[in-house]
Amino acid sequence: MTVRDLLQRAIDADPDAPLVILPIGDGDDLAYSRSEFSVLVASLARQLSEHGVGEGDCIGVWLPNWPVALAAQFAASTLGAHVIGINTRYNVAEVENVVVRARPKVVLIADGFVGLDLLGRITEARRTALDAGRDWTDPVLVPIAEPGSEVADIGAYDLGGGSASLEAPAHETLADFSVVPGDPLCVAFTTSGSTGLPKLAAHDDSSVTTHAESCAAAMGLTGDDVFVCALPLSGTFGFSAAMAAVAAGSALLMHPSFRPDQLARQIPAYRVSALAFGDDMLARLHEEWQKQRADFSTLRWTGIADFNGESARYAEWLESCGAHATGVYGSSEVFALLSMWPDSVSAPQRWSGGGRMVGDDMEFRVVDETDTPVADGDKGEIQFRGPNVVRAYLGQPEKMAENVTRDGWFKSGDLAMRVDDRSFTYLARMSDALRLKGFLVEPDEIALRLAAHPDVERAKVVGVQATGETEAIGFVTVRPGAAVSGEELVDFCRESLAKFKVPSAVYVIDEMPTTASANGTKIKSGVLREWALERRA
Known part of the structure; x- marks a missing residue:
């Protein structure tokens, strides 16, 4: 089974069933049936081939969640090429990093999407790379306008490698292309980049296919489901969810820009049954649900990534609507949705990060600083082995030895605790974990x-060494109209936390510092540490 086979299987089952739905407005949709989508894929594959794309080559996809962005993945796989997704929010340095390391032959680039000047960014990235003597190769740029619009000046996109328009699909079919032998690279994701510019973690075709089928089975997806595709396909979270939906034959409801007001209306209108979001997006959706009092009773399965410590709150809300809500776990190096909790696990455990591994061919271990497995119930770094593990880092082959042991264990850098042979609980990033009075404590x-304080809206805890030993420092934002002091919140913690876990100080701030990634919006712990050191000086 290959990525191309996933699509073909869906076509063979029901060629006229909807696969991709892009709401345009005023009740008008751009929709593709499975067979229509395959024509788009085959047409795109032919055009990429005409630009010299073949086995082992890279294609950059710098697009929002338009149907052509998903089609590009299947087109690349049909040719034995791989995709590097580029988030539309990437700055000049990040774009330069991706193009220099991935060396895409062709970049599909959004023209005029929500006013973004992506052409200006890649032009500046090219200039800075060449000025610095970096090995920049000009790709062919293929500008793509929003559905219903046209690109005004295709020639303006020629930076030296050429530019081209995207032709309308003709009558090509996937059968026109020979099957590519072997197991070529299929997709690459940028990592979090917390210790510098992001790495580009690449996976092969078979791992994408196997993981998509495992996810679909774990979520119970079928051809009757409608899955929201709102997280960018350029990130592992959005990509893994979309590929699972395709593997199951589910329809994908595309959101190029996440609009919670629209989605709150669309969930009942399109009978949406499944979604996978971070708690940051669910906070915005919950706000709209309260305004509209929309009917979310069609929701059946919801996966939640805990980016900001609020997953339990929104999981409880989703289950009140009738959905199964589960915490999930994953990363660019092992795919998102690597694990999730089944119905049989009770709340609140099933709302926590981690879960049961979805693939039987994947294994994990929890180890100490010497890579020795720890006893059940003890905390340590979780490591993974199996087909999901990153196969290569584009442009940085040396990174494999740094991140993967000789016997194939990927070092996640995450703190976790083993539940059983197939399940674990994610606790925190190892770099965020706190050593307080000799005890290892997860800040969450x-x-x-x-x-849990009635006046607190959001909370985040970081560790600093301002007085010679690690201290837990809390930051909170409060609800509108509330007035609570940091001293009162420290006393509130003393009521139920062990003495060594009570934060040394809590600071009330107007707004949490956040950063947007391909997988969601996360609180910037590094900025909070700087603020904590300033306040504790």
Whole structure:
């Protein structure tokens, strides 16, 4: 089974069933049946081939969640090429990093999407790379306008490698292309980049296919489901969810820009049954649900990534609507949705990060600093082995030895605790974990206590060494009209937390510092540490 086979299987089952739905407005949709989508894929594959794309080559996809962005993945796989997704929010340095390391032959680039000047960004990235003597190769740029619009000046996109328009689909079919032998690279994701510019973690075709089928089975997806595709396909979270939907034959409801007001209306209108979001997006959707009092009873399965410590709050809300809500786990190096909790696990555990591994061919271990497995119930770094593990880092082959052991274990850098042979609980990033009075403490445990205060809206806890030993420092935003002091919140923590877990100080701030990634919006812990050191000086 290959990525191309996933699409063909869906076509063979029901060629006229909807596969991709892009709401345009005023009740008008751009929709593709499975067979229509395959024509788009085959047409795109032919045009990429005419630009010299073949086995082993890279295609850059710098597009929002338009149907052509998903089609590009299947077109690349049909040719034995791989995709590097480029988030539309990437700055000049990030774009330069991706193009230099991935060396895409062709870049599909959004023209005029929500006023973004992507051409200006890649032009500046090219200039800075060449000025610095970096090995920049000009790709062919293929500008793509929003559905219903046209590109005004295609020639303006020629930076030296040429530019081309995207032709309308003709009558090509996937059968026109020979099957590519072997197991070529299929897709690459940028990592979080917390210790510098992001790495580009690449996976092969078979791992994408196997993981998509495992996810679809774990979520119970079928051809009757409608899955929201709102997270960018350029990130592992949005990509893994979309590929699982295709593997199951589910319809994808595309959101190029996440609009919670629209989605709140669309869930009942399109009978949406499944979604996978971070708690940051669910916070915005919940706000709209309260305004509209929309009917979310069609929701059946919801996966939640805990980016900001609020997953339990929104999981409880989704289950009140009738959906199964589960915490999930994953990363660019092992795919998102690597694990999730089944119905049989009770709340609140099933709302936490981690879960049961979806693939039987994947294994994990929890180890100490010497890579020795720890006893059940003890905390340590979680490591993974199996087909999901990153196969290569584009442009940085040396990174494999740094991140993967000789016997194939990927070092996640995440703190976790083993539940059983197939399940684990994610606790925190190892770099965020706190050593307080000799005890290893996950900061979210303290943050959850702060968030339980009726006046607190959001809470985050970081560790700093301002007085010679690690201290837990809390930051909170409060609800409109509320007035609570940091001293009162420290006392609130003393009521239920062990003495060594009580934060040394809590600071009330107007707004959390955040950063947007391909997988969601996360609170910037590094900025909070700087603020904590300033306040504790």
